Every structure is written in C-alpha cells, then in structure tokens.
Amino acid sequence: MxxxxxxxxxxxxxxxxxxxxxxxxxxxxxxxxxxxxxxxxxxxxNKNENEESTIDIIKENKIVIGTILLITLIVIGIIIATGPSSDMTKNVNGTNKYSDANFTFSYPSAWKEINGSDELHSGAIFFEGSNNTRIEYYNSTSDLSSISELNTQRASSAQGSNAKINTIQPIQINGQNASNVILENSNGNFTRYVSLLNNGKIYVFKIDGKTMNDVTSNEIESVLKTVKY
Structure with a gap:
C-alpha cells in the first residue's frame, strides 16, 4: 500500500x-x-586431479621426445651432408674420394673440379692440381686384351698429333698392370697418360703440365697409389 x-x-x-x-x-x-x-x-x-595437463605430459616424456628430436636432427644432418647420390665424397684426412662403378681413387681436397670437354669421352671429369696441372679422368669400353696393345695404340695416336714420345712403359698400380706414356707436345708442354685395362674397360688419367716434373709429381703419384678396382 x-x-x-x-x-x-x-x-x-x-x-x-x-x-x-x-x-x-x-x-x-x-x-x-x-x-x-x-x-x-x-x-x-579445476580439472580432475587425475587428469594430466599437456605440459605435465611433455615433462614426463621429455627424454623420449628429446631422443626423437635428436635422431631426426642426425638424419637431416646426414641427408644434408651426403646430398643426392654422388660420385664425390669428402674424407676427414684432407682428401676426396671418387667412385666410378667398381673403380675408385682419392685425390687432394685442394684440387678444384673444373669445367672441361672431351669430344671422345663425354663423361670425363676434370681437376686442377698444383702448378695449374690439369688432370682428366675418363673410362671407355675397349677391345684391347693387353697393356702391350694399349701402349702400341697410344704410340700411334701420339705420332698422329706430332707429339714426341718421351716415355712409354708398362707399370703396376697396386698390383694391377697399367700403361705409362709421357708425351712432349709441340708447344713444349707435357701430357701423361696412365691407363688401366680391366674386363673390357679402359680407365685413363690424362695429366697436362708445363714440365715433366708437373706430370710426374709426388702429388700425382700419391693419387695413382689410391686406385682400386
């Protein structure tokens, strides 16, 4: 009211x-x-006391998670280090390794891989060594059956290019028969061919240098000693 x-x-x-x-x-x-x-x-x-938070779960499993992350990083590192399949692999002792099917050799990491061309051997690779020495490696099929035949063929080829034969001899590389031919070119430079014959394949190192010492240096000889096939 x-x-x-x-x-x-x-x-x-x-x-x-x-x-x-x-x-x-x-x-x-x-x-x-x-x-x-x-x-x-x-x-x-408030969550149920029995329910674990995401942070608690991570804390409890941090060892497992850490291990998984570590393995992942290692795998990624290996992939980055090796890259796609390659014939070139780097070693820890200052040398690189080249593999060509069953044929391998090691060379100083100081050697630079350079561009080059060989009309007869399209798969050839080229390096620049000490004193501007140029090293070419290639392989090709061959119907030759002996080092003697190989030397004869190399001598005929040299005569056709007006080069003087300085050295022509059979040698051995790690117990395998090989051919060693050194030519003095018309320009005064030297070219050395070290050839290995095996199962219908001929593996060749062609070394170009200004002097005889360049193509027969300890550096070149150390590479030849690493050849395996």
Missing part, C-alpha cells in the same frame, strides 16, 4: 491515481538488469 502525498488517502501500490483526490502518482522506475560483460573474469574450472 502507498499513501497519496496530497490527501494521505491510502491506495494500492499499482494505482495510477489517488481514489480520493485524483492525484496522479508518478510512474514507478523500471530497474534494467545489468548486462553481462563478455570480458569479465570467469571462474577457473
């Missing part, structure tokens, strides 16, 4: 006017509910 402020007559709470004097009661203020703030803090929901 409420009372009229003019005459004091009692009226019910929802009456718009006083039934005695006609006084108009003011409209009651409607209380608007406070809108919920979407950014207000929410109560933290």
């Amino acid at each position: 409420k009372k009229c402020p003019e005459c004091g007559n009692p009226s019910y709470d929802g009456a718009p006017v006083c039934g005695n004097c006609g006084y108009k009661f003011p409209k009651p203020k409607v209380k608007v509910p406070v809108q919920e703030d979407i950014f207000e803090d929410r109560p933290i929901i």
Whole structure:
C-alpha cells in the first residue's frame, strides 16, 4: 500500500491515481538488469586431479621426445651432408674420394673440379692440381686384351698429333698392370697418360703440365697409389 502525498488517502501500490483526490502518482522506475560483460573474469574450472595437463605430459616424456628430436636432427644432418647420390665424397684426412662403378681413387681436397670437354669421352671429369696441372679422368669400353696393345695404340695416336714420345712403359698400380706414356707436345708442354685395362674397360688419367716434373709429381703419384678396382 502507498499513501497519496496530497490527501494521505491510502491506495494500492499499482494505482495510477489517488481514489480520493485524483492525484496522479508518478510512474514507478523500471530497474534494467545489468548486462553481462563478455570480458569479465570467469571462474577457473579445476580439472580432475587425475587428469594430466599437456605440459605435465611433455615433462614426463621429455627424454623420449628429446631422443626423437635428436635422431631426426642426425638424419637431416646426414641427408644434408651426403646430398643426392654422388660420385664425390669428402674424407676427414684432407682428401676426396671418387667412385666410378667398381673403380675408385682419392685425390687432394685442394684440387678444384673444373669445367672441361672431351669430344671422345663425354663423361670425363676434370681437376686442377698444383702448378695449374690439369688432370682428366675418363673410362671407355675397349677391345684391347693387353697393356702391350694399349701402349702400341697410344704410340700411334701420339705420332698422329706430332707429339714426341718421351716415355712409354708398362707399370703396376697396386698390383694391377697399367700403361705409362709421357708425351712432349709441340708447344713444349707435357701430357701423361696412365691407363688401366680391366674386363673390357679402359680407365685413363690424362695429366697436362708445363714440365715433366708437373706430370710426374709426388702429388700425382700419391693419387695413382689410391686406385682400386
């Protein structure tokens, strides 16, 4: 119940006017509910004590995870180090190794692989050694049956190019028969052919240098000693 402020007559709470004097009661203020703030803090929901958090799981399995990561890094390192299949592999003793089917040899890491061309042997590789010595390696099929025949063929080829034969002899490389031919070219430079014959294949090192010492240096001889096939 409420009372009229003019005459004091009692009226019910929802009456718009006083039934005695006609006084108009003011409209009651409607209380608007406070809108919920979407950014207000929410109560933290505690997980079941038996449930492990992701961080706890990682902590408990860090040894296993660490091992997996280590193995992954090692595998990636090996892939990067080896790269795609290649005939060139680097050793830790300052030399590189070249493999050609069953034929291999090692050469100083100081040798630079250079661009070169050989019309008769498209798969030849070229290096630059000490004193600007140029070393070419290639292989090809052959119907020759002996080192003697190989030397004869090399001598005939030299005569056709107006080169003087300085040396022509059979030698052995790691117990295998080989041919050693040294030519003095018309320009005064020297070319040495070291050839190995095996199972219908001829493996050849062609060394070009300014002097005889360049093509017969200890550096060249050390490479020839590493030949295996």
